[in-house]
Amino acid sequence: MINVGILGATGMVGQRFIQLLENHPDFEITALAASFKSAGKRYEDATNWYLDNEMPESVKDIKLVETNPSAMNNDVDIVFSSIPTELAFKIEKEFAKDYVVASNASAHRMKKNIPLVIPEVNPEYLDMIENQQKENNWDGFIVTNPNCSTIALTLSLKPIVDNFNVNSIRVSTMQAVSGAGYNGVPSMAIVDNLVPYIGNEEEKMETETLHLLGNYDGKNVHPADFKLSASCHRVPVIDGHTEAVFVELDDDLNIEDIEDKMANFKGLPQKLNLFSAPKNPIIIKKEEDRPQPRMDRNAENGMSISVGRLRKDQAIDNSFKYVLVGHNTIRGAAGASVLNAELINDKIL
Ligand SMILES: NC(=O)c1ccc[n+]([C@@H]2O[C@H](COP(=O)([O-])OP(=O)(O)OC[C@H]3O[C@@H](n4cnc5c(N)ncnc54)[C@H](OP(=O)(O)O)[C@@H]3O)[C@@H](O)[C@H]2O)c1
Incomplete structure (x- = not known):
């Protein structure tokens, strides 16, 4: 032990x-x-x-x-x-x-x-x-x-950046109150409300995600070179961050292929069969109204993220969008x- x-x-x-x-x-x-x-x-x-x-x-x-x-x-x-x-x-x-x-x-x-x-x-x-x-x-x-919000986003992006050429990513978060700690958000600020600002959160998401998806040459990390923009918001949910993600590719779009790569994504923890590793780090939800924090945050003991509403983005060529939910104090911390x-x-x- x-x-x-x-x-x-x-x-x-x-x-x-x-x-x-x-x-x-x-x-x-x-x-x-x-x-x-x-x-x-x-x-x-x-x-x-x-x-x-x-x-x-x-x-x-x-x-x-x-x-x-x-x-x-x-x-x-x-x-x-x-x-x-x-x-x-x-x-x-x-x-x-x-x-x-x-x-x-x-x-x-x-x-x-x-x-x-x-x-x-x-x-x-x-x-x-x-x-x-x-x-x-x-x-x-x-x-x-x-x-916490970076972990869920980056897990969902890994199979995408490994298999497609990403041009830009935008993400809008709806983050749970437990993410701010026990005394973090006063109830009078959040009940019946939403706070469209979380200090330093957007900067962390933008820098950490590119760092994680970059490469290490033995001395330095070279961050991934696509553009990433985050807008972060606190919502009256206890646990579980939700994120709406918008991805622009340089490749032609094939939604089925993207879904397949996400659903079958596995990494080293799955190969090594580590005790806390979820079998599937990304779970694809097919229902039109999922994922939702209350229903999906505990997927595989809170260690998987759930992705749903994967669809084409009509506004920009070769773009798609999806919604994810990840447990912020379990997978996110x-x-x-x-x-x-x-x-x-x-x-x-
Ligand atoms: N909540 C999340 O989802 C999340 C996700 C990712 C990362 N994080 C990071 O994890 C850390 C903890 O977050 P949290 O949400 O657990 O916060 P929290 O609920 O406010 O808990 C803070 C902990 O730190 C202790 N602490 C406070 N001041 C201290 C001091 N001066 N010396 C020693 N211990 C002290 C507290 O002990 P007492 O009870 O004795 O005050 C308590 O145990 C933060 O750096 C946060 O950014 C949080």
Whole structure:
């Protein structure tokens, strides 16, 4: 068994980590950390548990520690991080001196030699780890997963960019409130309403997606060279981001072929049969009114994205559009980190 710790264990993503790691065949939770106001308390006493399933018995009595490496048990091997970005900038590097850090925070996503990875999309970026360790003289390292809306979009685009010549992409998101964290969006701002702005979200989607779909030459990442424009919106849904995607190709359009490539898409986690890997990363919905967040966010334990309404776009030649739903705190956050850690465990540890 590999012992793991969770930073930000009491938050939206931290709770998902706890749910996903319960009964994991390779990882066992031995340390939980949060802010100084929670440190010293039993996990059950410090946490506003928001998930449908009960809090696992195994974590209720764990005493939370402060978020620094000296407070962590020495027996921890992997640290899952779901802390605010400002804190992650400094503290994740401190942890990386000794631990493998699998992070959800955006602090280090676009840094040289720090892999930003979706295992089905760009597992080869893990090759950066050797350079990262040499450059910093660390025994551990940092690996990151993308922003929640980026993960779902990029998974859906991978079979498209691998098989067709993409000219441009536009995406309009309808994002769940859990994406902003437990205290993120006040109920008075979102009930009976929609907020057409999420700070830095459009920039993250535009840069991270091109980075993930680019290529790594052993030293640098060369981002994909098509144009991408995102418009991001918060909607009164608890979990599950919905995205309307518009793709312009340089090739002649064949909708059946596109659907076939998406439906049959598989990546390295499926080949390696990793524990958290969905059988089908992309599920095609045929009903005219799907996907919907309430009905489709939990597809394959929340690790698959659902794509529907795949159709020709009449406005621009050789263009098509579709709608996707992905679970933002599972595939878009904790599940993404756990899958990264499973790949690292298989390939590196
Ligand atoms: N929610 C999503 O869908 C999502 C998706 C992708 C990435 N992310 C990223 O994941 C991270 C966590 O997001 P979240 O939604 O889980 O946020 P959250 O619900 O607000 O939880 C934040 C966690 O960080 C801890 N924390 C806050 N201030 C701290 C400090 N000064 N020192 C140590 N710990 C501190 C909190 O502990 P206390 O309870 O003690 O305050 C809590 O455990 C963020 O970087 C976010 O951008 C979130």
